Amino acid sequence: MxxxxxxxxxxxxxxxxxxxxxxxxxxxxxxxxxxxxLLARMSLQEKIGQLNMRGGGQPMDVNPGMRDQNLNELxxxxxxxxxxxxxxANGADYINKLQRCAVEESPHKIPLLxxxxxxxxxxxxxxxxxxxxxxxxxxxxxxxxxxxxxxxxAAGTNWTFAPMIxxxxxxxxxxIAETAGEDHYLGAxxxxxxxxxxxxxxxxxxxxxxxxxxxxxxxxxxxxxxxYNTVDVSMQTLHEVHLATFHTAVRAGVASMMTSFNEINGxxxxxxxxxxxxxxxxxxxxGGFVVSDYNAIPEMILHGYAADRADAAAKALxxxxxxxxCGFAYRxxxxxxxxxxxxxxxxxxxxxxxxxxAKASLGLFESPYSDSSLEKRTLLAAEHRALARxxxxxxxxxxKNNKELLPLPKSIKRLALIGPLIDSRRDPLGTWACYGEDQxxxxxxxxxxxxxxxxxxxxxxxxxxxxESPFGVDEAVVAANAAEAVxxxxxxxxxxxxxxxxxxxxxxxxxxxxxxKSLFDTGKPCVVVLLTGxxxxxxxxxxxxxxxxxxxxxxxxxxHAIADVLLGDFNPAGRLPATFPRATGxxxxxxxxxxTGRPPTADRYTSKYIDxxxxxxxxxxxxxxxxxxxxxxxxxxxxxxxxxxxxxxSVNVANTGRRDGEEVVQVYFRDPIASRTRPVRxxxxxxxxxxxxxxxKCVEFSISADLFAFYNWxxxxxxxxxxxxxxxxxxxxxxxxxxxxxxxxIAR
Ligand code: NOJ
Numbered sequence: 001m002x003x004x005x006x007x008x009x010x011x012x013x014x015x016x017x018x019x020x021x022x023x024x025x026x027x028x029x030x031x032x033x034x035x036x037x038l039l040a041r042m043s044l045q046e047k048i049g050q051l052n053m054r055g056g057g058q059p060m061d062v063n064p065g066m067r068d069q070n071l072n073e074l075x076x077x078x079x080x081x082x083x084x085x086x087x088x089a090n091g092a093d094y095i096n097k098l099q100r101c102a103v104e105e106s107p108h109k110i111p112l113l114x115x116x117x118x119x120x121x122x123x124x125x126x127x128x129x130x131x132x133x134x135x136x137x138x139x140x141x142x143x144x145x146x147x148x149x150x151x152x153x154a155a156g157t158n159w160t161f162a163p164m165i166x167x168x169x170x171x172x173x174x175x176i177a178e179t180a181g182e183d184h185y186l187g188a189x190x191x192x193x194x195x196x197x198x199x200x201x202x203x204x205x206x207x208x209x210x211x212x213x214x215x216x217x218x219x220x221x222x223x224x225x226x227x228y229n230t231v232d233v234s235m236q237t238l239h240e241v242h243l244a245t246f247h248t249a250v251r252a253g254v255a256s257m258m259t260s261f262n263e264i265n266g267x268x269x270x271x272x273x274x275x276x277x278x279x280x281x282x283x284x285x286x287g288g289f290v291v292s293d294y295n296a297i298p299e300m301i302l303h304g305y306a307a308d309r310a311d312a313a314a315k316a317l318x319x320x321x322x323x324x325x326c327g328f329a330y331r332x333x334x335x336x337x338x339x340x341x342x343x344x345x346x347x348x349x350x351x352x353x354x355x356x357x358a359k360a361s362l363g364l365f366e367s368p369y370s371d372s373s374l375e376k377r378t379l380l381a382a383e384h385r386a387l388a389r390x391x392x393x394x395x396x397x398x399x400k401n402n403k404e405l406l407p408l409p410k411s412i413k414r415l416a417l418i419g420p421l422i423d424s425r426r427d428p429l430g431t432w433a434c435y436g437e438d439q440x441x442x443x444x445x446x447x448x449x450x451x452x453x454x455x456x457x458x459x460x461x462x463x464x465x466x467x468e469s470p471f472g473v474d475e476a477v478v479a480a481n482a483a484e485a486v487x488x489x490x491x492x493x494x495x496x497x498x499x500x501x502x503x504x505x506x507x508x509x510x511x512x513x514x515x516x517k518s519l520f521d522t523g524k525p526c527v528v529v530l531l532t533g534x535x536x537x538x539x540x541x542x543x544x545x546x547x548x549x550x551x552x553x554x555x556x557x558x559x560h561a562i563a564d565v566l567l568g569d570f571n572p573a574g575r576l577p578a579t580f581p582r583a584t585g586x587x588x589x590x591x592x593x594x595x596t597g598r599p600p601t602a603d604r605y606t607s608k609y610i611d612x613x614x615x616x617x618x619x620x621x622x623x624x625x626x627x628x629x630x631x632x633x634x635x636x637x638x639x640x641x642x643x644x645x646x647x648x649x650s651v652n653v654a655n656t657g658r659r660d661g662e663e664v665v666q667v668y669f670r671d672p673i674a675s676r677t678r679p680v681r682x683x684x685x686x687x688x689x690x691x692x693x694x695x696x697k698c699v700e701f702s703i704s705a706d707l708f709a710f711y712n713w714x715x716x717x718x719x720x721x722x723x724x725x726x727x728x729x730x731x732x733x734x735x736x737x738x739x740x741x742x743x744x745x746i747a748r
Pocket of ligand 1: 087117161214293294499
């Protein structure tokens with residue numbers, strides 16, 4: 001059989017996606033005539049209403065009288081045509097009531113967009129997106145998004161504020177939890193997968209929702225890792241890294257985009273004509289609509305970019321923001337701006353047109369209502385939970401496994417289960433858990449108890465997740481001493497990552513570290529399970545734990561998925577989507593760094609630290625298995641390639657251990673000499689393959705030379721002639737090496 005049969009074309013997926021243009025796929029032409037006719041009949045106030053989003057949720061912590069008053073206010077605004085979309089409304093019956101008001105009582109009977117943050121599940125919660133990325137299985141994450149869309153639409157939501165596709169190289173930033181990590185290639189594939197999963201082929205199907213790529217753009221690079229902080233990146237990095245995932249989402253047909261809170265090199269995203277008009281609508285021909293982030297339009301005043309709310313509204317509309325999310329600058333200022341001639345009504349018409357097209361694409365004019373019986377049947381369906389369990393265990397990354405401590409034998413008689421998170425229901429859901437409910441979460445204790453019915457499980461909390469000092473170390477040590485092995489669950493509570501939850505230090509909180517040290521001192525075999533929303537700096541665990549399993553915040557099926565991996569019912573194969581540093585001070589640290597003129601060596605005057613090694617604790621792409629793999633027979637064809645051609649790579653991967661397992665085969669390249677310096681490694685293809693004990697597989701990739709492109713000094717996207725080194729292996733540091741010659745150049 002030819003080694004190149006059944007090519008695995010990760011790059012081709014990206015290219016194929018370019019066949020679909022954003023917005024077009026979600027708005028078939030028949031809608032256009034009706035929309036034009038509708039627009040012609042609408043008053044300026046009604047048009048502005050379509051660009052106004054307000055909160056639509058029912059606050060539960062107010063008395064019933066107040067709730068009625070809120071609802072009446074909301075219905076009044078909808079009835080008058082002053083609202084086009086809602087944030088945070090939930091439930092088929094409730095949303096039907098609001099839609100009924102819009103389509104039966106508002107002037108032109110225009111249905112509402114109802115948006116929610118369906119980030120990693122709706123009621124059934126999947127691992128946080130950082131964990132989902134660790135699967136290195138975009139096709140599986142597409143299925144997770146499909147399930148999330150099904151649950152959301154059944155409950156009345158028709159628009160998700162996802163995928164979140166910011167690239168982040170700074171684990172201090174709390175929102176790294178929502179990203180696919182530090183690599184734009186992996187991030188782009190995850191972005192496209194989620195767009196397909198949410199929107200499907202036809203977004204008017206009763207189980208699909210509009211997707212929204214966010215946060216446009218470079219929100220993942222705030223100075224100091226502090227949320228909402230200033231972003232200052234080179235134009236090359238902006239294009240090669242931060243815009244890349246968004247471009248892929250556009251090619252995949254994403255219906256909408258959300259601006260970010262940050263400025264980009266001095267111009268706030270919500271007023272940034274370059275990123276919205278020149279790049280998004282111009283270069284990429286994006287046909288969907290753009291929403292601001294929450295209150296981001298008036299925040300341009302504090303940025304020092306707009307004089308007042310009217311100025312902010314004018315700048316945002318001109319730059320290309322169609323919907324004002326809860327900033328009310330459009331609602332309050334656009335009519336005056338039109339009257340004074342500062343904003344043309346034509347610009348407003350263009351935005352309204354895009355919003356109405358999105359509503360039409362959802363089929364809302366024909367079927368605005370959800371079926372509440374479907375809602376009951378759909379949320380938390382058994383098959384949704386089963387998929388959540390499978391994705392959770394596939395997301396887990398085995399960081400250390402000394403002397404094959406894992407998997408633990410099921411015959412174990414006494415197991416100590418220790419740590420502040422063993423009984424938590426809220427924390428495993430992670431940040432932005434949408435309408436996930438604590439009561440449905442399988443705790444770590446419940447998962448292990450179900451899997452080990454014959455084992456005595458001795459438990460101790462030991463300490464709080466945060467706080468001053470541990471309170472229960474003695475009790476924990478007693479439990480450890482009485483057991484054959486210890487499972488110690490450490491990490492972060494759900495409120496230690498996410499929006500507005502950046503950390504200046506990503507080390508383990510002091511009480512947890514003290515607890516861990518005491519347990520290591522017992523000499524008992526100790527497995528650390530990390531529940532976390534970000535990479536952590538864990539040098540002591542790396543040194544002294546017997547085994548470390550990074551389980552992220554794994555979602556509803558937490559305990560079952562962890563038990564599956566710890567007990568060997570599932571052989572872990574997840575890989576880090578973001579680097580674990582040795583210390584916070586190493587940040588930013590990422591695998592695709594530059595070489596510098598003084599790469600680290602033993603010499604004093606090279607690029608390193610005097611107090612900590614320069615290398616990461618665990619790099620992007622790293623992850624162990626309960627078995628081992630050996631690589632051989634790496635081939636590349638042809639040996640020379642045109643800049644617009646592609647190469648085929650094949651490698652033989654053998655399972656040389658004692659268990660069936662899965663390996664994430666990764667292909668990296670390096671352009672050693674170029675007109676602008678290039679990273680020491682860059683991922684350009686991967687595949688997660690299952691290989692049985694004693695078996696081997698020929699794994700094949702097709703890689704377009706276009707992936708070697710970069711932006712030169714003149715901001716031309718170029719593929720330059722010369723050697724490209726290729727590395728194929730199980731992580732960026734090891735691997736077989738080959739190379740290919742690019743024989744001509746392309747500049748665009
Ligand atoms: C602010 C967040 O930045 C954004 O991601 C989210 O979609 C909106 N709030 C709405 O909840």
